[in-house]
Amino acid sequence: MSDPTATQDLIKGADEPTASPVAVRDSQRSLWRDTWDILKRRKIFWISLVMLVVFLLMAAFPSLFTHKDPEYATLAKSMELPSSDAWFGYDLQGRDVYARAVYGARTSIIVGVLATLATVLLGGLTGVLAAYFGRWLDAIISRVGEMFLGLPYVLGAIIILGTIAPAQSNPGKATIMAVVIVVLALLGWPILMRIARSAVIQAKHQDYVQAARALGAGPLRIIFRHLLPNSLAPILVYATITIGSYIGAEATLSLLGIGLRSPVISWGIAIADHASYIRTAPHAMFFPAAFLSLCVLTFVMLGEAVRDALDPKLR
Numbered sequence: 001m002s003d004p005t006a007t008q009d010l011i012k013g014a015d016e017p018t019a020s021p022v023a024v025r026d027s028q029r030s031l032w033r034d035t036w037d038i039l040k041r042r043k044i045f046w047i048s049l050v051m052l053v054v055f056l057l058m059a060a061f062p063s064l065f066t067h068k069d070p071e072y073a074t075l076a077k078s079m080e081l082p083s084s085d086a087w088f089g090y091d092l093q094g095r096d097v098y099a100r101a102v103y104g105a106r107t108s109i110i111v112g113v114l115a116t117l118a119t120v121l122l123g124g125l126t127g128v129l130a131a132y133f134g135r136w137l138d139a140i141i142s143r144v145g146e147m148f149l150g151l152p153y154v155l156g157a158i159i160i161l162g163t164i165a166p167a168q169s170n171p172g173k174a175t176i177m178a179v180v181i182v183v184l185a186l187l188g189w190p191i192l193m194r195i196a197r198s199a200v201i202q203a204k205h206q207d208y209v210q211a212a213r214a215l216g217a218g219p220l221r222i223i224f225r226h227l228l229p230n231s232l233a234p235i236l237v238y239a240t241i242t243i244g245s246y247i248g249a250e251a252t253l254s255l256l257g258i259g260l261r262s263p264v265i266s267w268g269i270a271i272a273d274h275a276s277y278i279r280t281a282p283h284a285m286f287f288p289a290a291f292l293s294l295c296v297l298t299f300v301m302l303g304e305a306v307r308d309a310l311d312p313k314l315r
Contacts, residue, residue, distance in 0.1 A: 112244070122189040124196045176260055181257055267292040
């Protein structure tokens with residue numbers, strides 16, 4: 001679901017030379033210190049950071065932004081336009097649109113973050129193993145990844161979600177969220193696997209890795225002490241952008257009727273429930289869509305800022 005051009009840039013960036021073999025820890029500290037110095041001078045970083053803090057506060061403490069119950073419905077107020085009583089108006093069931101938009105941030109962000117963590121763990125682990133051990137393991141992991149990449153994203157989600165949690169079923173909140181997270185991770189891990197694999201292949205040929213191997217360091221020590229720390233930059237950038245992509249993907253799946261569903265509250269569900277009323281009551285869909293777009297834009301801008309700061313061509 002991410003931008004193919006950005007993904008290609010990340011894979012190319014992973015092929016750039018990693019930290020100096022002399023004084024690895026000092027070079028790592030210097031890299032992140034220089035990155036922070038660059039980020040501090042970028043307005044886009046501070047704008048995205050402020051927006052991110054607002055959305056995180058909204059997800060963690062929604063009562064700071066509204067005192068209304070998002071589940072409280074008054075059918076007599078169905079589809080009422082925005083007013084002083086309800087800033088964003090009321091939805092089809094007579095529920096406050098603003099309250100549901102605020103509380104929807106928690107579900108959408110949780111799904112995006114957990115799906116990204118699962119993608120990083122699955123894609124990063126398989127990428128590191130494929131790059132470090134190579135040969136038949138690399139071939140197997142690469143071919144499996146290509147199979148997933150060849151599967152259209154939406155079609156794959158429809159098949160998996162239609163099998164595990166069909167629309168006519170009534171799973172609980174935690175169950176349906178877990179299923180959507182797993183599906184997003186399963187369909188998204190191959191790209192991160194390729195990024196991690198490319199970064200580790202470049203890093204494992206550095207002198208400090210060869211020295212550690214000559215001194216008797218085992219595979220686990222080499223991977224976690226030397227390879228991963230010097231391969232985190234492209235993984236971190238891709239993960240940041242992917243959070244926004246997964247939040248948008250969750251909304252897409254909900255709009256198609258195969259993603260999250262009531263009683264879960266999310267921006268995607270709010271959009272899906274009122275898509276057919278866009279002409280008669282656009283406010284019921286517009287405001288959740290605006291929250292969704294701003295949140296996705298926040299993570300994309302933050303990822304772009306970090307990528308530019310870590311790009312060795314711009315350093």
